[in-house]
Amino acid sequence: MKKITALNIEMRNFTLIWLGQLVSLIGTWMTAFSLDIWVFQKTGSATQFALVTLTSTLPLVLISPLAGTLIDRWNRRWIIIISDFCIGLCTLSLAILITTGQLQIWHIYLANTLISIFGGFQNPAYKAFITSLVPPEELPRVSGMVQLALSIQQIASPLLAGILLATIDLRGILLIDVGTVIIALVPLLLLKLVEVTKSHHETEKLSILQETAYGWNYLKERSGLLAFLILFTIYQFLVGCVFILAYPLVLSLTTPSRLGMIIFIGGLGMLVGALVMSTWGNNWKNLINLVLGAMLLSGLWIVIAGLRPSIVQITIATVLFFLCSPIINGLTQVIFQKKVAPQVQGRVFALTGAISGAAVPAAAIIAAPLADNILEPLMAFDGPWSDNIIGQMIGSGPGRGIALLFISMGLLTLIVTLIGYQYPAIRKLEENSPDFEYSPIK
Structure with missing residues (x-):
């Protein structure tokens, strides 16, 4: 009975974190979809449009090897929290810029670059954190839930973004995205989770x-x-x-x-x-x-x-x-x-x-x-x-x-x-x- 109770607690904790990340994922991709449309409508340039994608992907690829090292040195839950918080700040900055009428294309490139860098920390930290949340026999189920979040995002984000762009425009979507980040942070901050101490003998010896x-x-x-x-x-x-x-x-x-x-x-x-x-x-x-x-x-x-x-x-x-x-x-x-x-x-x-x-x-x-x-x-x-x-x-x-x-x-x-x-x-x-x-x- 004790084992079953422990398993239930582990899956409950993961599910709460997963729900928060799902909400944040939908908000993030609504913003990405809306920014793509905004850039293309403003410029009419395929090259400018391609640069949006490039600034969203290339920094993540470049930062990932170094990020992985720091993830293994630091507390993974706090890496996710700090990364999500910084991504929220970037989105809030874009919302302020568009509210004041000062948003420029280069602001989006810069925000995408920073968000991509923080994502280079958040994504592998989340995957590694999952491993210490649930036992190995539950990893296929949990991985399926992660894939489920991606599929829900693919269905929901473009539809919601298309509807919201016509009603509350880009500024409203950016503010919603900030709200979804806050929702993602709540379970990470409130759940009483302490990572098991890992051996750092390699860290002490290596640069x-x-x-x-x-x-x-x-x-x-x-x-x-x-x-x-x-x-x-x-x-x-x-x-x-x-x-x-x-x-x-x-x-x-x-x-x-x-x-x-x-x-x-x-x-x-x-x-x-x-x-x-x-x-x-x-x-x-x-x-x-x-x-x-x-x-x-x-x-x-x-x-x-x-x-x-x-x-x-x-x-x-x-x-x-x-x-x-x-x-x-x-x-x-x-x-x-x-x-x-x-x-x-x-x-x-x-x-x-x-x-x-x-x-x-x-x-x-x-x-x-x-x-x-x-x-x-x-x-x-x-x-x-x-x-x-x-x-x-x-x-x-x-x-x-x-x-x-x-x-x-x-x-x-x-x-x-x-x-x-x-x-x-x-x-x-x-x-x-x-x-x-x-x-x-x-």
């Missing part, structure tokens, strides 16, 4: 730079984890190429309102996948095989999305793809949470986030020019490939070059995943790498 490098050395010593990280990063790059060009592909066939509907339906698919993750609990077995199987299915759905200029086919493929997404991302997180020692999780999670996160900007740099300058001209109505077997299979005209890239990325996803499965270090990762010993927060 900051040596500790930062330690995360990489830790992975190198565990070939299965490193190989899996490389495979996951390649997958992120291939999927990133698809994400970058998904909107142009759909808009070549239909209207922006239909695009919004497809995004919403895709979010429902992600919601279902996350619900499966969170309700299946500790019944998940053979996590590596499940992740690789979901990657294979993802590659198949990407291929199907590009095969025909059909909105119905693209919508179905989108739903099925997002159904797999929480399984891949959630179980990948569980694998690292189980296999990485708690005292180094800050460094390792920050490093893995930086490596896999760098795949998305790389995809943006490569995929868009490839589609615009090579594939779209090849697949134009009068293009060199419009009459060959490829043109006969997938069609020609606007968007079919992007469709060809979809098919190529989907096939590469299938091939890379199958190759990864043939590598014993990945296939037998769970057998060869022991789980860490659970040390709950008291």
